[in-house]
Amino acid sequence: MNKKKKLEPHIFMTPSYLILLVFLGYPLLNCIRLAFSNYKITQLNNVTFAGFDNFLKIFQDKEIAMISLNTFKFVIFTLALQLVLGFILAMALKRPFRGRGIYQGIVFLPWAFSGFIVGLTFQWLFNAEYGPINDILLKFGLISEKISFLGSPKYALWTVIIALAWQGIPFFGIMILAALQSVDAGLVEAAVIDGANAFQRFWHVTIPCIKPTLIVTIMLRTIWIFNNADIIYIMTNGGPANTSHTLASYMFTKAYSTLDFGYASALGVLFMVGMIIYVCAFVKVTKYNQEDA
Amino acid sequence: MSKYKTKRRLLLIGRILILAFFLFIVCLPIYWMLITSLKTTADINTLDIQYWPANPTFQNYENVLQQSNFIYYLKNSVVVSVVTGIIVLFVAITGGYGLSRYKYRGKGVTMLGFLVTQMIPMTLILVPMFLIFHSVNLGDTLTSLIILYVVINVPFCVITMQGFFANIPIAVEEAASIDGCSKFQVITKIVLPIMLPGIIAVFVFAFIGAWNDLLGGVMFINSELNKTLPVGLSSYVGQFSINWGEMCAGGMLALIPSALLFVMVQKYIVEGMTSGAVKG
Numbered sequence: 001m002n003k004k005k006k007l008e009p010h011i012f013m014t015p016s017y018l019i020l021l022v023f024l025g026y027p028l029l030n031c032i033r034l035a036f037s038n039y040k041i042t043q044l045n046n047v048t049f050a051g052f053d054n055f056l057k058i059f060q061d062k063e064i065a066m067i068s069l070n071t072f073k074f075v076i077f078t079l080a081l082q083l084v085l086g087f088i089l090a091m092a093l094k095r096p097f098r099g100r101g102i103y104q105g106i107v108f109l110p111w112a113f114s115g116f117i118v119g120l121t122f123q124w125l126f127n128a129e130y131g132p133i134n135d136i137l138l139k140f141g142l143i144s145e146k147i148s149f150l151g152s153p154k155y156a157l158w159t160v161i162i163a164l165a166w167q168g169i170p171f172f173g174i175m176i177l178a179a180l181q182s183v184d185a186g187l188v189e190a191a192v193i194d195g196a197n198a199f200q201r202f203w204h205v206t207i208p209c210i211k212p213t214l215i216v217t218i219m220l221r222t223i224w225i226f227n228n229a230d231i232i233y234i235m236t237n238g239g240p241a242n243t244s245h246t247l248a249s250y251m252f253t254k255a256y257s258t259l260d261f262g263y264a265s266a267l268g269v270l271f272m273v274g275m276i277i278y279v280c281a282f283v284k285v286t287k288y289n290q291e292d293a
Numbered sequence: 294m295s296k297y298k299t300k301r302r303l304l305l306i307g308r309i310l311i312l313a314f315f316l317f318i319v320c321l322p323i324y325w326m327l328i329t330s331l332k333t334t335a336d337i338n339t340l341d342i343q344y345w346p347a348n349p350t351f352q353n354y355e356n357v358l359q360q361s362n363f364i365y366y367l368k369n370s371v372v373v374s375v376v377t378g379i380i381v382l383f384v385a386i387t388g389g390y391g392l393s394r395y396k397y398r399g400k401g402v403t404m405l406g407f408l409v410t411q412m413i414p415m416t417l418i419l420v421p422m423f424l425i426f427h428s429v430n431l432g433d434t435l436t437s438l439i440i441l442y443v444v445i446n447v448p449f450c451v452i453t454m455q456g457f458f459a460n461i462p463i464a465v466e467e468a469a470s471i472d473g474c475s476k477f478q479v480i481t482k483i484v485l486p487i488m489l490p491g492i493i494a495v496f497v498f499a500f501i502g503a504w505n506d507l508l509g510g511v512m513f514i515n516s517e518l519n520k521t522l523p524v525g526l527s528s529y530v531g532q533f534s535i536n537w538g539e540m541c542a543g544g545m546l547a548l549i550p551s552a553l554l555f556v557m558v559q560k561y562i563v564e565g566m567t568s569g570a571v572k573g
Contacts, residue, residue: 114505
């Protein structure tokens with residue numbers, strides 16, 4: 001009887017363990033194996049052990065430095081835009097008003113949009129000839145002639161950043177709003193009695209209360225932005241001349257277009273190493289697991 | 294007193310402006326897509342840009358529905374998303390129950406494992422999965438997509454489901470088992486009905502995840518009749534000139550199911566998303 005009880009949790013967990021081991025663990029192991037082989041779909045008869053060749057190719061790839069810098073810009077600016085705007089949205093939504101439910105339903109909608117739709121829509125908004133953004137900027141006299149946003153090495157990455165920021169604002173809004181609503185009203189009242197002004201209340205009461213949520217949300221979001229490749233694939237496909245590629249979209253292109261699976265997998269292994277470091281930092285910063293243990 | 298009143302009024306106006314700003318930002322792209330889908334080709338390709346369709350027409354929608362493989366894409370997307378949702382739901386219910394109701398060795402590691410798997414980029418597993426699916430003759434099938442989407446959505450959904458289970462007092466179960474219910478009966482007859490909102494939220498979450506994926510489909514699917522909506526529609530994007538009217542019509546049609554589902558169960562999805570991160 002006791003033995004059966006001990007087995008129970010494992011019976012419940014079996015489906016999740018199985019799925020993740022077979023369909024995630026096994027492919028990841030394969031990814032490592034591929035990273036050390038010379039694997040091109042176009043030359044299947046010629047698959048050989050390659051040692052560190054793929055990794056060497058990455059470090060010798062002239063585009064990698066620029067793409068790494070792009071990735072950095074892409075993550076930082078998208079995250080900053082999402083965080084700041086999401087925060088403002090959450091603050092404005094904090095107190096109830098008539099129609100708040102409907103308002104939230106509309107404003108949170110972009111979260112349910114696919115990268116494909118978002119990419120498509122923004123590509124069309126930024127269109128060089130018939131897009132409204134060029135038209136509006138021109139009419140307000142902010143530019144003197146229409147700009148080919150997606151076709152310019154200077155602007156292409158920024159159009160992608162704006163599109164992804166747009167899609168991600170609701171996520172931050174949702175998380176921060178929930179955190180704000182969980183702040184103990186008694187604490188705020190006590191601060192009022194102690195004579196704290198609005199700014200002091202915000203800085204010394206609200207912020208410390210929502211800090212744990214904020215950190216978890218930011219850290220998870222950072223990695224999701226890093227991983228995002230579909231909006232870039234649709235809007236610019238990395239162009240012009242790789243100037244709007246990030247590491248994730250570059251990896252997809254390497255696998256899908258050039259069919260160099262070895263190279264793509266080597267990039268993937270580097271991702272894994274980076275992720276392990278990031279997760280260690282995450283656990284340390286958020287003190288994840290400590291409450292559960 | 295009057296100074297206090299003006300301050301309050303200013304704050305209120307500021308708040309309304311902020312809320313209006315966000316409404317505008319969110320609606321503008323959707324509005325632009327919608328009116329483009331209702332314009333004639335001539336009205337789209339004109340330098341005198343129309344912010345209201347001069348000659349509104351449903352021609353683009355008719356073309357998309359009748360002259361393309363849209364209906365096949367739609368059918369594939371529905372099949373893939375519904376099946377993914379059902380499988381994920383089963384795994385999430387069992388896993389979520391196990392995590393919320395038992396203490397056992399390795400639980401902390403498991404939770405961390407679910408967190409880490411949410412961070413793995415999909416592009417990372419596409420290449421090895423592609424090769425594995427081809428080696429077992431599952432290349433270019435909807436099954437391969439379903440497997441991919443299940444794997445991607447399981448970690449988050451198990452954690453979310455665990456949160457929903459944790460909200461139900463264990464006393465409910467104990468009372469039922471004293472009354473002679475077996476474990477299976479307790480779960481199916483007592484616990485799951487109470488959890489209906491959570492169950493719907495998890496299903497919708499997995500459904501939307503599968504519905505929205507693009508790159509997995511691009512990588513795995515070759516044949517025209519196996520393409521899902523984003524994959525099928527995106528194959529027109531790269532071509533020399535895009536027919537924006539039809540693209541936007543197709544996009545709007547693809548958007549409707551996931552947007553409707555989201556609006557209907559938004560409350561519960563938000564609850565599920567936030568319960569993990571906000572410890573309130």
